Amino acid sequence: MKSSGYVMRAKKIDALEALTDLRKGMSNAEIMGKYNLSYVGLKSLYRQLQEVMVDLQVPEFPAVTKQKQVSAREVLKDIQAGYSPDFLREKYKLSSSGLKSLYMQLEKAGLINNHSGRQLRVNELAEDIRKGMLEPDLMERYNLTLVELKWVLNSLIISKFLEPEEIAFLEFARPQSDDNPLQTRFPVERFEICEVDNPKLTGEVQYLRGNQICVEGMFTRKGETKSVFLRCASLRSRQLSFDVKCEWVISGMLANFRIVHIAPAVMRDLIRFTAALTKVFCEENDEFLTEGFDYFDITDVTELNPQ
Structure with a gap:
């Protein structure tokens, strides 16, 4: 071969x-x-x-945009990976109106959804983002899941309600962009990801990037969804639990998981946890940030009150 x-x-x-x-x-x-x-x-x-x-498990059918045929499977793969509207327009050679049309067709086909038909105060949400409101607060205030929030942010950028740089401070829900990549965070101490139903099934977290977690040692299959929690010495008995879906796996033991469901309160704790117990890799300089990064005090993590 x-x-x-x-x-x-x-x-x-x-x-x-x-x-x-x-x-x-x-x-x-x-x-x-x-x-x-x-x-x-x-x-x-x-x-x-x-x-x-990777082979995304969705039906393969053409989405037509102004005489162009675009693979719905490939587009969905890119959307779920969190790529930005600018990336999608460039990759599929679409105008802004063409990308809007494509989103509408995918929504009509039921492959993506616009927060279940709820009315959303778009101008107010955009203003809250400009004020620096983080994902868990946005999810609570506007009654959105993480997946729905990612979809809303993409829609706001496409519709020009927001510019990409205005959401650059978000890590869990903003679209991935080559111009402004998500930070890669590496644990400063060993911590594990464990299955809720069987805590003996564990893997070691290699790094986190936005809502992505790379894990070594946990057997899984591409497309499998698990309820998991993080465990490390600094967290003591505190458990941060959420649902993940396996995006890709190599040799059955090195896998990348995407967080698909997480409660706002848990996300808020996870943000503090990763700030305290990880170090950030700067891809531009090909080195770790060792100065100028404001870590939270470890007690902020270990003394979190269970909800």
Whole structure:
């Protein structure tokens, strides 16, 4: 079988060989050493391997926009991944009106929904975002789930109610953008993700990025949904529980999960938790931020009052 290659920073890496190495159980550090990759290069490799392996489970049908045929499956994959409207317009060569039309067709087909037909105070919501209101507060005030909030933010940007830079401070719900990537946060101490129904089934969190969590050691399948909670020494008996869906998996043991349901109160605690117990990787400089990052005091996390 002929293998494909990917060009990354003037390096050509054989995708089949890289997958074989991962299936053999090579660690991130070993992969980076073998192929002479930085963390950014490793992330790019995983992303491109993901594009080969992921198959979104939705019907394949063409969405027509002004004489263009666009794969609904591919568009949904990009929307669920959180890509920004600018990215979607560029990728599918659509005008602003064409992208609006595409969203309407997907909503009409029932593949995405606009907060279940509820009336939303758009101007007020946009103003709250401009004031710096975070996702859990927005979810509580406007009675939105995380998925619905992501959809609303995308719609507000497409409709020009908001500019992308006005929601750049949001990490859980804002669309992913190459110009303003989500922060990658790495644990400063070991913490695990555990299944609620069987806490003995655990995995170790490798990093968090927005509403994405990369986990090593937890067996799962692509598309599987789990109720999980985070556990680490600093949290003591406090459990932060939410529902996740497996976006991609390599060798059954390295997986990326997307948070699909989380209570606002839990998200609020999770934001404080990640601020206190993770360090941020700066992709632009290819290094960790060691200065100028305002960590919360650990007691802010360990003394959270259960809801």
